Amino acid sequence: MNMRLSYGMGFILLVLPCSLLVAFTHYPALKALLNSFWNNGSSIRPSRFVGVKNYQTLLEDDKLMQVLINSFIYAIGTVPLAIALAIGMALLVNSKLPATGLMRLSFFLPTMLPMVAVANIWLFFYAPGIGLASQLLNAVGLPSINFLGSTNTSLASMMVVAVWKEAGLFMIFYLAALQSIPTNLKDAARLEGAGSVRIFFDVVLPLLRPTTIFVAVNALINAFRLVDHIVVMTRGGPNNSSSLLLYYIYEVTFGFRDFAYGATLTVLMVVILGILAAFQFWVLDRKAHYQ
Amino acid sequence: MTEGLNRIAFATLAIVLAALWGLPFLYSVWTAFHPEKYSANFVWNAPLTLSNFVEAWQAAPFALYFLNTVILIATVLVANLILCTLVAYAFVRYRFRWAGFLFSLVMVQLLISPEILIVENYLTLNNIGLTDTIIGIALPYLTSAFGIFLLRQTFKTVPKSLDEAAQIEGASAWRVLWTVYVPLARPVYLAYGLVSISFHWNNFLWPLIVTNSPEVRPVTVGLSVFATVESGIEWSLVNAATLMTTAPLIVAFLIFQRQFVANFMRAGIK
Numbered sequence: 001m002n003m004r005l006s007y008g009m010g011f012i013l014l015v016l017p018c019s020l021l022v023a024f025t026h027y028p029a030l031k032a033l034l035n036s037f038w039n040n041g042s043s044i045r046p047s048r049f050v051g052v053k054n055y056q057t058l059l060e061d062d063k064l065m066q067v068l069i070n071s072f073i074y075a076i077g078t079v080p081l082a083i084a085l086a087i088g089m090a091l092l093v094n095s096k097l098p099a100t101g102l103m104r105l106s107f108f109l110p111t112m113l114p115m116v117a118v119a120n121i122w123l124f125f126y127a128p129g130i131g132l133a134s135q136l137l138n139a140v141g142l143p144s145i146n147f148l149g150s151t152n153t154s155l156a157s158m159m160v161v162a163v164w165k166e167a168g169l170f171m172i173f174y175l176a177a178l179q180s181i182p183t184n185l186k187d188a189a190r191l192e193g194a195g196s197v198r199i200f201f202d203v204v205l206p207l208l209r210p211t212t213i214f215v216a217v218n219a220l221i222n223a224f225r226l227v228d229h230i231v232v233m234t235r236g237g238p239n240n241s242s243s244l245l246l247y248y249i250y251e252v253t254f255g256f257r258d259f260a261y262g263a264t265l266t267v268l269m270v271v272i273l274g275i276l277a278a279f280q281f282w283v284l285d286r287k288a289h290y291q
Numbered sequence: 292m293t294e295g296l297n298r299i300a301f302a303t304l305a306i307v308l309a310a311l312w313g314l315p316f317l318y319s320v321w322t323a324f325h326p327e328k329y330s331a332n333f334v335w336n337a338p339l340t341l342s343n344f345v346e347a348w349q350a351a352p353f354a355l356y357f358l359n360t361v362i363l364i365a366t367v368l369v370a371n372l373i374l375c376t377l378v379a380y381a382f383v384r385y386r387f388r389w390a391g392f393l394f395s396l397v398m399v400q401l402l403i404s405p406e407i408l409i410v411e412n413y414l415t416l417n418n419i420g421l422t423d424t425i426i427g428i429a430l431p432y433l434t435s436a437f438g439i440f441l442l443r444q445t446f447k448t449v450p451k452s453l454d455e456a457a458q459i460e461g462a463s464a465w466r467v468l469w470t471v472y473v474p475l476a477r478p479v480y481l482a483y484g485l486v487s488i489s490f491h492w493n494n495f496l497w498p499l500i501v502t503n504s505p506e507v508r509p510v511t512v513g514l515s516v517f518a519t520v521e522s523g524i525e526w527s528l529v530n531a532a533t534l535m536t537t538a539p540l541i542v543a544f545l546i547f548q549r550q551f552v553a554n555f556m557r558a559g560i561k
Binding site: 029127233 | 404
């Protein structure tokens with residue numbers, strides 16, 4: 001153990017495998033930073049150094065401002081809702097009610113489906129007139145809503161889809177945590193005269209804290225890097241009302257072929273994720289006394 | 292008495308939530324198995340049909356898409372298992388300068404994952420001429436920080452004495468890896484494999500960017516192309532295609548439900 005690594009072994013064990021990692025993680029991240037100071041070249045005119053011009057564009061980009069606000073609402077809206085639902089689902093599945101197997105299937109199935117399939121299913125569900133959402137509204141005497149076609153509802157509709165897909169996965173983590181809580185803790189509380197509600201808030205919930213931190217961090221990062229449903233369902237529309245940062249990067253780069261601005265937006269994305277990571281370390285530090 | 296009422300309230304909540312959660316999927320199933328005119332029209336004795344599936348299967352080269360996905364998943368999985376094992380082994384068994392710093396450099400990929408580096412990675416692929424190939428889709432994912440992390444955690448639990456005993460017997464570094472470390476990490480390989488397969492079966496944006504031709508499209512991209520261009524707005528076909536392309540995962544889940552859930556938990560919590 002702890003032997004010295006010879007150059008030959010080091011090359012095979014570390015350099016070869018990690019060169020792939022560097023080529024598609026560190027290199028592109030640094031390359032994006034470099035490219036953000038250059039403009040787009042063409043076959044006639046090579047790209048040239050433009051300083052912070054791309055960043056000036058970024059600051060004056062109204063569309064980007066809306067995309068960032070959307071991303072913020074999307075993250076702040078979906079993460080706590082998915083977590084709350086996941087805890088509820090885990091409690092139900094963990095209870096002594098009949099048919100918990102069927103419940104677990106119903107909650108977990110969306111997690112197994114690819115986001116593209118989920119998007120198709122919800123595209124149909126939301127379809128004006130024929131979709132089940134419209135039919136349910138009509139059945140109780142309300143007019144149908146064009147969920148994806150209106151700037152008021154498109155982002156919220158995307159958030160529902162994201163929560164539907166993710167909550168089941170989080171439920172699994174909470175289920176594991178619930179099953180590891182010793183029953184004698186709950187028994188002791190019950191002997192002291194605490195009711196079910198009190199036991200949940202004063203005994204169970206504090207013990208779920210590490211799980212909640214783990215799930216929240218993952219959910220937050222996921223909220224920034226999963227936009228498949230936007231591509232399939234709304235293409236960021238109408239009028240950018242459902243566009244998220246990664247979708248905007250995709251649109252700018254591969255729709256408008258503006259690779260220089262795409263690189264600049266990538267830098268912004270990396271900075272945002274970096275801030276989230278720093279925040280994560282700070283939170284994890286504070287919960288250290290719990291372990 | 293109140294406990295009894297609580298139980299009823301709890302049960303009602305359970306039924307409502309589970310039913311609500313199942314609705315979108317069940318609606319899709321209903322439409323896929325019924326003729327077009329019943330797609331939004333619930334009559335209990337509406338005739339069942341499989342013709343939507345047959346028609347969707349014939350309308351687009353789904354067999355080819357499935358094959359591409361399987362090749363993609365297999366490539367990534369084999370590369371991941373080998374490469375992540377090597378790196379984790381180096382970090383656990385050997386001592387070298389800047390090991391801690393190098394490990395945190397590797398872990399950067401957990402945060403800045405290939406999904407957000409689509410712009411520059413596309414340019415890289417373009418420069419080496421690998422756009423529109425399956426290996427091009429796989430390339431950014433061949434080494435995985437998550438896999439390295441999981442395996443390092445596992446290899447660390449291997450008792451020192453086992454390693455030393457093998458060395459005294461004269462086993463080489465490769466033999467120690469293969470006969471001591473790898474067998475003890477078998478459940479972790481299984482857990483990682485399941486997570487990796489479901490991730491790459493579901494991955495969409497990067498393959499969409501990299502591929503142009505049907506010959507290399509994975510199932511997810513094929514499905515989205517089918518749903519937008521080839522079938523117009525015929526919902527029963529779109530739903531049939533959606534179910535068809537996800538069926539292998541659903542069937543696998545139903546068969547391996549217990550192991551799946553247990554492995555997801557293991558992979559997530561460690």
